Amino acid sequence: MTEPDREAVFRTENLVKTYHTGGVDVHALAGVDLTLYARELSVLLGPSGSGKSTLLNILGGLDHATSGSVRFRDLDLNTLNDRQLTRYRRDHVGFVFQFYNLVPSLTARENVQMVTDISPNPMRPEEALDLVGMGNRIDHFPAELSGGQQQRVAIARAIAKRPEVLLCDEPTGALDITTGVQVLDAIKQINETLGTTAIVITHNAGIQAMAHRVVRFLDGKIASVVENDTRIEPSQIEW
């Protein structure tokens, strides 16, 4: 599966995550071997509870695996402590969530600035907002923006520090078709213009058509990995 001309960003081997809830062991991840490559846009598909979010959380440094290995380039994420994980998130990872999670008391610009203030090599907040088509709304508070606009601000916030990876958990889950397409457009554009590796979780099977690589999950394991030969534009996606 390894191809010498491609640069691996994430590599997992026999990755297991077990939750102990109410005396029952739930195997959220039951041995996952996966490699994701730089500058690719990957889509993780699968039913609820299939393990895709668990994987994303571990890749993003929000959670530790129970066993197996997970590497970000040469960094063994499983060996990092809480403080090191914070550092890792701060320096390398951009997150986008289903419910945007903007700070309501900060304007669009300030929400982005919050991240650029603590990053070593950020772009200007205005630039990041321009990239997602929100350059004309920089002084608006979240409550003054639509859901799609809020999500685009969230994407601007995630990419303003020029992260190597952009992790999106159901980024269109709370949006209608039109705004969902706008958000996917923004993600695609980031991936293409900045070369940011993007990983998108979705329920929506239609979205897979815009990805370089599609990973299907079932019962905590990878059911299939498919590389798309041809990709479509977000506007062509059928919801």
Add this chain to the structure above:
Amino acid sequence: MHALDIMLLRDFRRLWSQSLAIALVLACGVMILLTAFGMHRALDDTLTAFYERNEMADIWANVDRAPSHVVNQIAALDGVTQARGRIEKYLILDIPGRIKSASGLALSLPVDGDLPDLNVPIVRSGRLPAPRASDEVMVNEPFAIANGFEVGDTFSALLSGQKRELTITGTALSPEFVYAIGPGNLMPDDAGFGVLWLPEIAMAAAFDMTGAVNSIAVSLTRDTQPEAVVADIDDLLDPYGGSGAFLRKDQMSHAFVSTEIEQLKNMAIILPPIFFGISAFLVNMVIGRIIALERTEIGLMKALGYADLHIAAHFVLLAGLTALIGIALGWLTGGLAARGMAGLYAQYFKFPYLIFNVSYDAYAISGFLALLTAAIGALRSALGAARLPPAVAMSPPAPPRYKKGLLDRMLSSLRLSQPTMMIWRSLLRWPVRTFMSAVGLSMAVAVLIAAGFFISAMDKIVDVAFSQSNRQDAMLVFTAPRPLSALEDVRRLPGVIAVEGEYQAAVTLHNGHLNKQLAIITRGEGATLARAVDDQGRTVEPQGEGIIITNRVAEVLDLARGDMVDVEFMTGRKETFRLPVSGVVTQYFGLGAYMARDAMAHLTRDGIEISLANISLDSAASDAFNQTIKETPAIASAVRLGDMLSGFEDTLDQNVNTTNTLFIVIAMLITVGLTYNSARILLSERARELASLRILGFSNSEVSYVLVGETMLIAVLAQPLGWIFGALISSAMASSFTSDLYSIPLVLTAASFAKASLVVLGTSLLAVLFVRRRIDRFDLVSVMKTRE
């Protein structure tokens, strides 16, 4: 159990720590109310009972020497039920084993060998002296206890120059001496001052008073106007050297006790509302938050058909449960504190018994107020919840809207960090809540400032009284005024380095309808041992014919420098003169006025007299001095200023330390109650926000900054408010505690403000750091997955 009740109990259990924090504040209010009311009631009941059972007089009159039949004339006056005469003399005592002299007030007992009919002492041990005995005495119990006397023990007294050994036949407590102060003293000194009851025959013989009295006590029928009787008595006693009859309110012991009772009442009225107000605000804040969190459940309940009333009642009951805990804690501590404190007071004031009736009404009132407080706090939020249409309730609340106001633009221009902006915007977004939190915390600061103020005021009082005004080592109070030449005799006493004479003339000052009885003090020109000082600490010498009055007298008689005042002498020729007020001086103990010695002699036409001598002593010769005093008949009392100061400071230390500790605990409870709840609510409202900061790569301490920063910013904003409220409360305390007995100067120091702020800020910080630990436990994954 109904589902709603189960929900109620679950909610309550979930909120236990916040409920407890509120309950503690509420408990403070309940406790103070119970304690103050309980003590007030206990002291008032005890005093009333003691007065009634022991026939406390309504009017007292002192006279040089009046024939006994005058007493019958007074008894025959309209409205008088009883009049009793007695002989009353101050004596110097020599107590075995005591180096210094003590003084005693000797009172004659009726010839028939019974207790007097008015101001009846309660015999606590032993018996009355035999009517014909000349060497038997009954003493007041505190004096006996302080000197370790048993019945049968003896001590000596100078009776008209004759040293006589007296045997104690019994001990007693009298309603006249619940608070017993010796001549020239400022506070009780049980060992140094005793009340002595001696048979009339022995007293009359010793003082050449056969068939005569010099003190008359009078009781009145219930509906009599006492002022009219006082005037009649004054007329009757005038020919015999009466110095003016006075009412119970001016009787020394009663004045002190009733002032204290009044202060307890003030405390019961002033302090509890602060706690109830803060509790209501806290309940409002917490219940409001619960309702925000349980919006969906409320919608569901309404969709299922629960009535508005059910839902409102649910939340009011939740607050009610908190109130019940507060009431329980308050009742428990308040009941114990009231009983304990009343017991302490009963020792401080000399009551033979303590009537402690459990004030069921105080329990009922405090409980009712606590419940009412919680209900008021919860009601607004509860009604709001009840009114939510179910469909609206079940959908998530709209995100809070922020707007860019003027203040915001100013903040933006400061280029603050984003977390700092978050803090400021949140404070400005809910200005009422911010303001109320700050007001609440400012009360904690104010309580501490008020406590600190009292200490500073006492320091100032001590400084003015003992370092600036009264610098003598001792005061020798004469049994009667003496000519100035008596100073030469004093100068010859062993160890006396310097001596200055002082005369005290009993007068009534009149300004229109206002009047006040006091003593005008005259001293020699350039007197340095005792002197009057103004508010800047400068010595003020009376000049010409004018009189100088103290600040309290100026206040109650509405006089200022340059005004004219009528001075009515109560002794001697009893003439009235109109004199100019030539100055106002600062004095915190009692009332007072000063006049030049020559001017006084001119007015009285008696030549220069002195009623006491101020002396400075060589400490090496103090034993010889003390021994001589015990043998000197003309002296009623020798007051050592050093003893007076240490007695004063001991009493203060006990009282002030107790109150100060109490106030610090109270302020800390307020602070914890407010800070803990605010921080918990803040954290609950912004958990997602703060967790997303963590996910974006902010460290725990960077995220904690938002929580700690916002909480502490409110605490900082509360400080200036607290200083203002503290100054206001101090000022109110100063004026409510000020009486003719003493006045409390308003002394506000930067140090006490700083200390108050440090305690509150420190306590706030601890409370918010306690809440902050929850940030470490954030479950980042689940926070991001859920919609609020």
